[in-house]
Amino acid sequence: MLEYRVVARRIDAHGGMARCKGAKITLDTDVNGRADAFNPAELFLAAIAACMLKGIERVTPMLRFNLRGVEVKLHGIRQDSPPKMASVDYELIVDTDEDDRRLDLLHTNVRKFGTIFNTVSAATRLEGRIVRAAKG
Known part of the structure; x- marks a missing residue:
């Protein structure tokens, strides 16, 4: 079986960051949304x-x-x-x-x-x- 790991952290009330391997994705966690990240x-x-x-x-x-x-x-x-x-x-x-x-x-x-x-x-x-x- 393959296994996968991702770690995500809250940056502030507007977003977070998910990381795996050498990659990172900005997360839209703002209740009003944000245009520069995926919700x-x-x-x-x-x-x-x-x-x-x-x-x-x-x-x-x-x-x-x-x-x-x-x-x-x-x-x-x-x-x-x-x-x-x-x-x-x-x-x-x-x-x-x-x-x-x-x-x-x-x-x-x-x-x-x-x-x-x-x-x-x-x-x-x-x-x-x-x-x-x-x-x-």
Whole structure:
């Protein structure tokens, strides 16, 4: 089993700092929000996106899938009572010349083998689609 460790500290009433390895992320913990940091819901969505991107990096060599770029757009809905993420929708945009069957295969692999993807999809509605990037 793999293990992960992150340490987060309060900086002040407006933010905190999370660290792992040699990386750090400023956290938006201000009750009024702040524009220069991710709040917890945004970090949650970013974790899903990072999982999908990492999954693509992992499977493209095995599938011999050629791409020029990838973008993930996510939209989360938070319910108030009890507070939780009720749903997450995504659009996975791939710049590729691969055919539709291969694009669907990539999507299947992203959904099947992503640790964060699988954890989130077991807890809430996580749905989306893969599309080809527009030419030009």
